[in-house]
Amino acid sequence: MRSSNPVFSRRGFSRDNGYAGFNTAPQAGYAQGNPYAQNPYANNPYAQQDVQQGAPPQAPATTGRMTMDDVVLRSAMTLGTVAVGAVLAWALLPVSSTSYGLAFGSAIVAMVLALIQSFKRTPVPALILGYAAFEGVFLGVISEMYNSQWSGAPFQAVLGTMAVTAATLLVYKAGWIRVTARYARVGMAIAIAFVLVMAVNLLLVAFGVAENGGLRSFGPLGAIVGIIAILLGAFFLTLDFKQIEDGIAYGAPKNEAWLAAFGLTLTLVWIYVEMLRLVAIFSSND
Numbered sequence: 001m002r003s004s005n006p007v008f009s010r011r012g013f014s015r016d017n018g019y020a021g022f023n024t025a026p027q028a029g030y031a032q033g034n035p036y037a038q039n040p041y042a043n044n045p046y047a048q049q050d051v052q053q054g055a056p057p058q059a060p061a062t063t064g065r066m067t068m069d070d071v072v073l074r075s076a077m078t079l080g081t082v083a084v085g086a087v088l089a090w091a092l093l094p095v096s097s098t099s100y101g102l103a104f105g106s107a108i109v110a111m112v113l114a115l116i117q118s119f120k121r122t123p124v125p126a127l128i129l130g131y132a133a134f135e136g137v138f139l140g141v142i143s144e145m146y147n148s149q150w151s152g153a154p155f156q157a158v159l160g161t162m163a164v165t166a167a168t169l170l171v172y173k174a175g176w177i178r179v180t181a182r183y184a185r186v187g188m189a190i191a192i193a194f195v196l197v198m199a200v201n202l203l204l205v206a207f208g209v210a211e212n213g214g215l216r217s218f219g220p221l222g223a224i225v226g227i228i229a230i231l232l233g234a235f236f237l238t239l240d241f242k243q244i245e246d247g248i249a250y251g252a253p254k255n256e257a258w259l260a261a262f263g264l265t266l267t268l269v270w271i272y273v274e275m276l277r278l279v280a281i282f283s284s285n286d
Helices: 068-092 097-118 125-149 153-173 181-206 220-250 256-284
Strands: none
Touching: 068 097, 068 125, 068 220, 068 256, 097 125, 097 256, 125 153, 125 256, 153 220, 153 256, 181 220, 220 256
């Protein structure tokens, strides 16, 4: 199992990356029509025994394997670091040009740390927690900025992020969404197109070609773009849930729980920022 959020992962969901569920070629020894012929646990990179033909895969009964408790604990540590950084930044950095500069610098540092971790094959807790701390500073400053103009916006954005996460988990666990190779490819194509369009929009705004934020304005068009971004965040969450589920079933090494926490944090930050903008847009139109 690798970095959960494909926005920052060069390994992504390629056919040969060894990730569960995306190597769909029939395996030797499996008869045509066998329901396990395209089993996501075939070629398990963590397996210590061959999966018996026609039998559901089981995680190796050995110690040092990732469990849901590990994922929850690491996620709590990572998200807790983000929250602490945000609270401290809110309390200690009043809204000013200086705090905006610190927020921008923190965002750059957080992005660099995230990229470094994403290109590593093994998790480095110091990098992940460092990313969380700097991301927290950035979120604290912009949350205070939004709150000063739209009172209560950060609180509503937190509730919205929790609602999106809970709804996505419910839909995923109910089986209404199946994370397949096709699902991942189509979703990633849309996500990449979205990021590229936003990058072009940013350049147009920077050079004065597009006014009032262009596609990211505080009008109806900006609201539509924000909703699309939140839906993409929900898509990323389904990929995160799939990787966690498969990693546990595979018997992935215990330290892989840090990558699961890292991916979830990236996704939840994405959703929160977009939700914050969306709340501000709707509040502006009241």
